[in-house]
Amino acid sequence: FETFVYGFIFGFWGLYVNLRQNLALLCGCILVGIVIPIAIFHCSLNAAFLIALCMIVGIFQVFGSFWVLGINFNGYSLVPLVLSICHCSATFHLLFFTVSLAL
Numbered sequence: 001f002e003t004f005v006y007g008f009i010f011g012f013w014g015l016y017v018n019l020r021q022n023l024a025l026l027c028g029c030i031l032v033g034i035v036i037p038i039a040i041f042h043c044s045l046n047a048a049f050l051i052a053l054c055m056i057v058g059i060f061q062v063f064g065s066f067w068v069l070g071i072n073f074n075g076y077s078l079v080p081l082v083l084s085i086c087h088c089s090a091t092f093h094l095l096f097f098t099v100s101l102a103l
Contacts, residue, residue, distance in 0.1 A: 030085050058088050
């Protein structure tokens with residue numbers, strides 16, 4: 001029989017074991033959720049990949065600022081990182097919507 005630990009403490013600890021993989025999965029899902037609609041609705045792969053590149057640079061900037069400020073990477077610091085990515089995506093969608101109305 002395989003035995004494994006269970007309970008509240010293990011569930012809490014289990015969140016931190018896969019934190020970097022969960023961050024990569026979240027960032028990937030957000031980027032795919034941005035690139036596909038922009039490529040479809042704006043009919044431009046260049047615009048979609050340019051936005052994805054800008055968002056990847058933003059992710060690295062926020063992640064790098066954690067290191068510069070000495071903030072530990074944990075579940076609490078992961079939330080602002082993911083929210084900043086979502087905020088960036090909303091800003092890019094609004095920007096391309098207003099640009100498309102001007103054309």
